[in-house]
Amino acid sequence: MPDGDPIIEIHNLDKFFGDFQALSDISLTVSSGERVVICGPSGSGKSTLIRCINRLEEHSAGELSVDGIKLNDETRNIRAVRMEVGMVFQQFNLFPHLTVLENLTVGPIRVRKLSKSQAEERARQYLERVHIPEQAEKYPAQLSGGQQQRVAIARSLCMEPRIMLFDEPTSALDPEMINEVLDVMVELASTGMTMVCVTHEMGFARKVADTMVFMEEGRIVETAPPATFFSNPSSERCRMFLDQILEH
Amino acid sequence: MRRLLKRLHWLDVVILAVLLFLFFYVWRQIEGTLQYKWRWELIPNYLFRYDEENGRWVANVLILGLITTIRISIYASVLALALGIILGVARTARNLTVRMLARTYLEFLRNIPPVVVIFIFFFFLSEQLITALNIEGWSRSIAKSEDNGIWVFFFGDMRRFPSLISGVIVLALFESAFVGEIVRAGIESIGRGQLEASRSLGLSWKDELRYIVLPQALKRVLPPLANQFITLIKDSAIISLISVQDLTLRTVELANSTRLTFEAWITTAALYFGLCFSLSLLFRYLENRGKSPH
Numbered sequence: 001m002p003d004g005d006p007i008i009e010i011h012n013l014d015k016f017f018g019d020f021q022a023l024s025d026i027s028l029t030v031s032s033g034e035r036v037v038i039c040g041p042s043g044s045g046k047s048t049l050i051r052c053i054n055r056l057e058e059h060s061a062g063e064l065s066v067d068g069i070k071l072n073d074e075t076r077n078i079r080a081v082r083m084e085v086g087m088v089f090q091q092f093n094l095f096p097h098l099t100v101l102e103n104l105t106v107g108p109i110r111v112r113k114l115s116k117s118q119a120e121e122r123a124r125q126y127l128e129r130v131h132i133p134e135q136a137e138k139y140p141a142q143l144s145g146g147q148q149q150r151v152a153i154a155r156s157l158c159m160e161p162r163i164m165l166f167d168e169p170t171s172a173l174d175p176e177m178i179n180e181v182l183d184v185m186v187e188l189a190s191t192g193m194t195m196v197c198v199t200h201e202m203g204f205a206r207k208v209a210d211t212m213v214f215m216e217e218g219r220i221v222e223t224a225p226p227a228t229f230f231s232n233p234s235s236e237r238c239r240m241f242l243d244q245i246l247e248h
Numbered sequence: 249m250r251r252l253l254k255r256l257h258w259l260d261v262v263i264l265a266v267l268l269f270l271f272f273y274v275w276r277q278i279e280g281t282l283q284y285k286w287r288w289e290l291i292p293n294y295l296f297r298y299d300e301e302n303g304r305w306v307a308n309v310l311i312l313g314l315i316t317t318i319r320i321s322i323y324a325s326v327l328a329l330a331l332g333i334i335l336g337v338a339r340t341a342r343n344l345t346v347r348m349l350a351r352t353y354l355e356f357l358r359n360i361p362p363v364v365v366i367f368i369f370f371f372f373l374s375e376q377l378i379t380a381l382n383i384e385g386w387s388r389s390i391a392k393s394e395d396n397g398i399w400v401f402f403f404g405d406m407r408r409f410p411s412l413i414s415g416v417i418v419l420a421l422f423e424s425a426f427v428g429e430i431v432r433a434g435i436e437s438i439g440r441g442q443l444e445a446s447r448s449l450g451l452s453w454k455d456e457l458r459y460i461v462l463p464q465a466l467k468r469v470l471p472p473l474a475n476q477f478i479t480l481i482k483d484s485a486i487i488s489l490i491s492v493q494d495l496t497l498r499t500v501e502l503a504n505s506t507r508l509t510f511e512a513w514i515t516t517a518a519l520y521f522g523l524c525f526s527l528s529l530l531f532r533y534l535e536n537r538g539k540s541p542h
Contacts, residue, residue: 079452082450097464107450107451
């Protein structure tokens with residue numbers, strides 16, 4: 001259990017889409033090096049919550065700070081936070097007009113102001129880490145889904161962020177490709193990276209999570225270490241959800 | 249040829265026969281009723297003439313006009329593309345004022361006849377601009393100088409440079425509105441995921457536009473942009489009204505001075521058609537060839 005300083009601090013967060021309340025009164029603290037897995041039924045606000053952390057969604061009320069930087073309308077703050085927070089999407093969202101290598105270097109060159117050769121060296125190093133160094137010159141469309149998602153992970157890592165967010169990273173993958181992505185994520189967890197993952201992969205959660213968060217209807221219903229969470233959840237809702245997804 | 253003939257239905261034959269008949273009828277009418285005497289043999293001389301002094305063939309009015317038209321079209325398209333990209337980006341900007349200004353510009357151009365637009369731009373913008381920058385004096389001094397080969401290659405007779413440049417500006421301003429709409433459509437076709445990915449990397453909006461959005465957007469709208477280029481060539485005929493010596497104005501002059509009205513205009517039509525149609529075939533070919541795996 002990591003006992004680092006708090007790196008993400010969320011207090012009483014609300015988020016509205018028009019009249020619909022997607023998040024209500026969310027409070028959550030993530031410590032440096034902690035691995036948090038968020039689960040819950042679809043529409044429970046899991047994705048919205050982690051998208052608030054790098055300001056892809058603007059929260060409506062409450063406070064949110066990342067690495068001591070408060071997220072508000074200040075463009076400078078938003079960019080500073082985004083430099084420290086990497087994100088992996090369900091649909092990969094690779095840049096189709098750029099090669100794998102260019103996908104990995106565009107951020108470091110433009111945002112971190114690295115030279116092209118430095119950025120490429122770093123990119124190759126991270127491609128090695130996600131086990132596809134040989135695909136550097138290809139275009140995303142020439143890769144399988146699993147490979148694309150690993151490129152997307154490497155793309156985020158190239159920015160050397162302090163926090164990684166995963167928004168259902170395996171949900172759009174064919175079953176036989178899920179494990180190659182999860183393996184990379186497990187390896188990443190072992191390096192001490194702070195991770196917040198929205199996922200239904202409970203095997204993965206059991207293996208790496210320090211904290212499990214269960215959400216329903218925009219609220220955090222339960223927060224517990226995985227041992228307690230899986231064996232003895234305190235809320236009935238959570239028990240039912242786990243029964244449903246662990247049945248098979 | 250025989251296979252083509254076999255594929256013709258009897259109805260096709262009838263239609264073709266009727267068309268052929270109509271064509272000859274109009275021809276006869278021109279000759280008979282209008283007492284028009286065709287003098288096609290004179291036309292080649294207005295395309296190319298033999299220069300006795302230097303003993304070689306040189307371009308004459310119609311080809312000179314065609315070259316001016318091509319020059320103007322190329323420069324105007326480059327300028328229109330640059331302006332159009334700015335306009336397209338402005339149309340999708342988050343800032344309301346910027347969006348409204350771009351929209352106003354576009355709506356004005358769409359709802360005023362091109363001829364009127366061109367006169368307005370000409371008198372209010374380019375004339376003023378040319379006087380203010382003293383382009384006239386500058387180009388005349390180049391025209392007088394000995395070593396002006398490059399200038400002549402790019403801009404033709406330098407004494408006509410001011411009218412050429414105002415033609416280019418006017419045409420570019422006019423076409424930029426339509427290019428802008430094409431670019432906007434391209435930008436809007438880029439999915440949210442691309443924007444979110446580039447934002448999550450911390451790219452600024454300028455970098456996002458330059459490295460992520462525009463390259464993809466422009467690639468997607470290349471076919472309509474190519475079409476717009478052909479439209480621009482056709483629209484360029486309109487600037488003959490502000491006395492740019494393009495193909496159309498040269499033809500007007502030729503028809504007036506020689507009375508070869510039908511021959512001159514038919515030849516000019518053929519020149520425009522040849523230019524635009526071959527470009528259209530070229531773009532189609534490039535488009536099919538450019539269908540890459542990604």
